[in-house]
Amino acid sequence: MLRIAMQAKGRLNEESMALLKEIGIDIDDSKRKFLSSAANFPIEVLYMRDDDIPQVVANGTASLGIVGYNEVAEKGLPVEIVKELGFGACRISLAIPKNEEYNGPAWFNGKRIATSYPKILKDYLDKNGIKADIEVITGSVEIAPAAGIADAIFDIVSSGGTLVSNGLKEVEKVFFSQAVLISSGKLSEDEKNLLEEMLFRMESEKVSRGKKYILMNLPKASLEKAIQILPAMRSPTVMPLAAEGWCSLHSVVDSNDLWDKVRQLKAIGAEGILVLNVDKIIL
Ligand code: PRT
Ligand code: ZN
Numbered sequence: 699m700l701r702i703a704m705q706a707k708g709r710l711n712e713e714s715m716a717l718l719k720e721i722g723i724d725i726d727d728s729k730r731k732f733l734s735s736a737a738n739f740p741i742e743v744l745y746m747r748d749d750d751i752p753q754v755v756a757n758g759t760a761s762l763g764i765v766g767y768n769e770v771a772e773k774g775l776p777v778e779i780v781k782e783l784g785f786g787a788c789r790i791s792l793a794i795p796k797n798e799e800y801n802g803p804a805w806f807n808g809k810r811i812a813t814s815y816p817k818i819l820k821d822y823l824d825k826n827g828i829k830a831d832i833e834v835i836t837g838s839v840e841i842a843p844a845a846g847i848a849d850a851i852f853d854i855v856s857s858g859g860t861l862v863s864n865g866l867k868e869v870e871k872v873f874f875s876q877a878v879l880i881s882s883g884k885l886s887e888d889e890k891n892l893l894e895e896m897l898f899r900m901e902s903e904k905v906s907r908g909k910k911y912i913l914m915n916l917p918k919a920s921l922e923k924a925i926q927i928l929p930a931m932r933s934p935t936v937m938p939l940a941a942e943g944w945c946s947l948h949s950v951v952d953s954n955d956l957w958d959k960v961r962q963l964k965a966i967g968a969e970g971i972l973v974l975n976v977d978k979i980i981l
Contacts, residue, residue: 699740700892703760706732706745710877713785714764718743721899740892751880752777758882761889768854768875772815777880781897786877788856790815792870795843795850800869806830806850812842813852815873822872840864902980910956911974913948915939920966921947927962950976 704714718725723739735742744760751765756775763777766786770777792811794800803826812833813819823830833848840860842848852872855861861868885893916924921936924947928934934949947968951959960971 699742700762700889701742701744701760703744703746703751703754703763703765705748705751705765708748710748710764710766710786713783713877717764717783717785717900720903721896723896749773755880755882758884761882761885762893763880764877765880766875767878768815768818768873770878770880771873771875772817774817776883778883779878780881780893781879781900783877783879786875788854788875789871790818790852790873790875791855791868792872793840793851793853793855793861793866793868796865796867798867800867803828803870805869809849810847811850811852812839812848814839815852818873819852822870840866902978905981906976906979908953909950909976909979910953911948911976912951912956912959912971913946913974914963914968914971915941915944916947916963916969917967918943918945920968921945923966924963924968927959927966950979 705711715725715727718736718741723736723741725734725736725743727734732745733742734745744754746754748765748769751760751763752770752773752775754760755763755777762780764783766788767779767782768788768790770779792806794805798805806823806828807830810831810833811819812835814834814836816832816834819832823832833842835842835847839851839853841864842851843866844864851866854875855868855871858868881893912928925934928947928949928951934947937946937948939946956973960973963971
C-alpha cells in the first residue's frame with residue numbers, strides 16, 4: 699500500500715485530486731476523513747496542511763507527497779523530487795511600497811523584510827551580500843509594510859494582483875515554484891513498482907493531451923505526399939478502399955497543427971476527413 703500526502707484544502711487540493719483521477723485512481727472522497735483509500739489502486743491519501751507535507755514524507759509517514767516546491771525548499775528536509783507536476787505555478791518575490799525608488803538588491807540593506815519563507819529569503823540575502831532583518835509572519839504578509847511591521851515583503855506572487863491592491867511593487871523575482879511529486883526515497887520494492895505504474899500513466903496522459911485522431915479518404919496517388927504531411931508515431935495507417943485508386947489514411951496529429959494539416963491534405967485531394975478526440979495513447 700502506497701501512502702501519498704496531499705493538501706487537505708487550498709490551492710493545490712483540486713488539481714492534486716484531478717491528477718489521481720486522470721491516471722485512473724478513484725479516491726472515495728464522499729466521507730472524506732484525514733485518510734481515504736482508492737477503490738481500484740493500492741494507494742491511500744493522507745490529507746494535510748501543505749506546510750506539514752515535506753515532514754510526513756521525510757519521516758516516512760507517507761511514501762509520497764504532492765506539495766509546492768516552495769514548501770520543500772523552505773523546509774530543507776531530505777525528500778526526493780520525483781516529478782514536476784505543471785500546476786500551482788508561482789514565484790516568491792521581494793516587493794516594496796510602490797512609491798519607493800528602487801536601485802537594485804542593495805536597497806534591502808538595513809531594511810526589515812516580512813515573510814513566511816525565512817530560509818529561502820536568507821539564502822538569497824546571503825548570496826547577494828545583503829544584511830537585512832527577517833520578520834517571520836505566517837499569514838497576510840502583504841499588509842506588513844502598511845501596518846508598520848516591515849519595510850518590504852518576500853511573498854508568493856502569481857498574478858501580482860495582491861501586491862497592487864496593497865500598494866506594493868514587485869522588484870525581485872527570487873524563487874520559481876510549481877507543485878511537485880516528492881518521495882521519502884525509502885520505498886519498498888512493491889511501492890517502487892506502484893510509483894513506476896503511476897509515472898507511466900502520467901506520461902501517457904501527457905502524450906495524449908492535445909492530440910487528435912484524423913482519418914480520411916485519399917487518392918492513392920497522393921499517399922506519399924500525405925505521409926510527408928502526417929508524420930505519425932511510426933507511420934500513418936493506410937487501408938484499402940473498395941473504390942479503385944483510393945485508400946483510407948489514419949493518423950494522430952497535434953491539435954495545434956490540425957487546421958494547417960487539414961488544409962494541406964485537402965489540397966492533395968483528401969476527402970471525408972474525420973477528426974476524433976484521443977482518450978489515451980500508450981507508447
Ligand atoms: O491550509 P494550508 O496550509 O494547506 O494552505 P496555505 O494557505 O498555506 O496554502 P495555499 O493553499 O494558499 O497555497 C498552497 C500552495 O499553492 C503554495 O505553497 C504555492 O506552492 C501554491 N501557490 C500558487 C500559491 C499561489 N499560487 C498564490 N497565489 N500560494 C499562495 N498564493 C497566495 C499568495 O500568498 C498571495 O497572498 O496568493 C496571493 C497572491 O496571488 P496573486 O495572484 O494576487 O499574485
Ligand atoms: Zn500552508
